[in-house]
Each structure stands twice: as C-alpha cells, then as structure tokens.
Amino acid sequence: MKSLAEEKQALRREIRSLRRGFVMAGGLPDIALPALLERRIAKGTVIAAYLPMRFEADPGPLAQRARELGARIALPYIETPAVPMRFLEWTPGDETEVNNHAIRQPLRHAEELVPDIILTPLLAFDDALHRLGQGRGYYDRAFAHFGNALRVGVAWSIQEVPAVPVESWDEPLDAVVTERGLFSKAAL
Ligand SMILES: Nc1nc2c(c(=O)[nH]1)N(C=O)[C@@H](CNc1ccc(C(=O)N[C@@H](CCC(=O)O)C(=O)O)cc1)CN2
Numbered sequence: 001m002k003s004l005a006e007e008k009q010a011l012r013r014e015i016r017s018l019r020r021g022f023v024m025a026g027g028l029p030d031i032a033l034p035a036l037l038e039r040r041i042a043k044g045t046v047i048a049a050y051l052p053m054r055f056e057a058d059p060g061p062l063a064q065r066a067r068e069l070g071a072r073i074a075l076p077y078i079e080t081p082a083v084p085m086r087f088l089e090w091t092p093g094d095e096t097e098v099n100n101h102a103i104r105q106p107l108r109h110a111e112e113l114v115p116d117i118i119l120t121p122l123l124a125f126d127d128a129l130h131r132l133g134q135g136r137g138y139y140d141r142a143f144a145h146f147g148n149a150l151r152v153g154v155a156w157s158i159q160e161v162p163a164v165p166v167e168s169w170d171e172p173l174d175a176v177v178t179e180r181g182l183f184s185k186a187a188l
C-alpha cells in the first residue's frame with residue numbers, strides 16, 4: 001500500500017509530464033478573467049498572482065485585465081522555506097530578483113499587501129476543488145493566514161484528476177480557472 005505522501009509524489013510526476021506535453025503541443029489560448037470573478041474586482045482590490053514557472057498556466061493576462069479594473073497586483077515573496085510566504089506589490093515592469101526556487105519575485109522593500117483574491121498555481125485539482133501543489137505547503141499556510149481571501153486555482157484543464165489525495169491541512173479552493181473557463185461549487 002502506498003502512503004499518501006508517495007501517492008502525491010507519483011501524481012505530481014505524472015501531471016508534470018502530462019502538462020509539458022499539453023503546452024509543447026501549442027495553440028493554447030490565454031486564460032481570461034471570468035465574468036464571475038470580474039464582479040469581485042473594484043478599485044483597490046488586491047490580487048495575488050504569480051510569475052509562471054515552465055509549463056504552468058499564466059495568470060498574467062487575467063491579472064492585467066484586473067489591473068484595468070483598478071486592482072493592485074501582488075506576487076509571492078519567499079525569504080527562506082521556514083518563513084511564511086508574503087505577498088508584495090508588483091506592477092509589470094518593476095524590477096525582480098530570483099528566489100531559491102528560481103522564481104522571480106518583487107524586491108524585498110516592495111509594499112506588503114493583504115490579498116483579497118489569491119490566484120494559486122497548482123499541479124492537480126479535482127471537482128471537489130481540492131488542490132495538489134508542489135509539496136512545500138507555501139500556499140496551504142498562506143490560505144490559513146489569509147483566511148478571508150478568495151482562493152482561485154489557475155491551471156490547464158488537463159490538470160483535473162478524479163480525486164486529489166487530501167490531508168488534514170488541505171483546504172479546498174473556492175474556484176479554478178482554466179483555458180476552458182471557471183469551475184466553482186458555490187456562488188462566488
Ligand atoms: N510560479 C510559481 N510561483 C510560486 C509557486 C509555484 O508553485 N509556482 N509556489 C508554490 O508553492 C511557491 C514557490 N514554491 C515552490 C516549491 C517547490 C518547487 C519545486 O519543487 N520545483 C521543482 C521543479 C518543478 C518543475 O520543473 O516543474 C523542483 O525544484 O524540483 C518550486 C516552487 C511560490 N511561488
């Protein structure tokens with residue numbers, strides 16, 4: 001019998017490979033801002049986005065549209081794995097640095113923001129809106145810390161699986177946006 005941790009690791013490997021093939025095949029549309037989410041955005045709404053790593057779905061066009069509606073954009077900032085991730089303001093064109101996961105992030109003196117909406121990278125999701133991430137728990141801890149934020153996964157549609165293995169600390173997302181549109185369970 002495989003442990004839950006082994007099961008998650010196997011699923012991560014499988015989805016990384018599937019996702020690579022899907023993106024390499026090309027022809028993918030931008031992921032647009034769904035109307036249901038657009039209604040949640042007003043002047044000053046803070047949206048945490050992320051800069052995609054290879055083959056991850058890009059929340060950039062969606063965040064850009066939110067900016068046109070008056071939103072402020074923040075990006076994850078990682079100091080060390082032991083320190084909870086924070087969200088720092090970032091405007092396209094602002095300087096970035098590279099963190100220990102080789103991901104670009106704002107400079108440390110950028111303003112720290114409290115997100116209203118957290119656009120979340122993920123490896124797999126299911127129709128209960130459970131999420132499998134990279135396994136370091138950064139987003140699980142951010143969800144616990146920013147309990148009022150709307151949690152929206154951003155992914156390619158092929159990252160949906162029948163059932164994500166869940167553990168006690170895994171809290172479901174409120175919605176997932178893919179190139180095929182928005183999935184949610186309750187009204188946003
Ligand atoms: N774009 C993006 N930014 C993000 C995350 C993310 O998943 N995606 N994170 C989410 O927590 C945080 C960074 N955490 C990370 C945790 C683990 C790995 C990691 O294990 N990377 C693999 C390589 C993955 C690949 O090649 O596809 C590795 O190092 O082996 C990366 C980031 C914050 N910023």
Ligand SMILES: Nc1ncnc2c1ncn2[C@@H]1O[C@H](COP(=O)(O)OP(=O)(O)OP(=O)(O)O)[C@@H](O)[C@H]1O
Nearest residue numbers: 131132133134135136137138139140141144169170
């Ligand atoms: N609220 C929390 N507070 C403290 N630690 C947490 C919390 N949630 C999760 N963790 C820790 O984070 C680790 C990774 O959890 P998990 O495998 O579920 O990550 P993930 O959701 O797949 O990845 P990520 O959130 O990094 O994208 C676990 O060891 C867990 O103990």
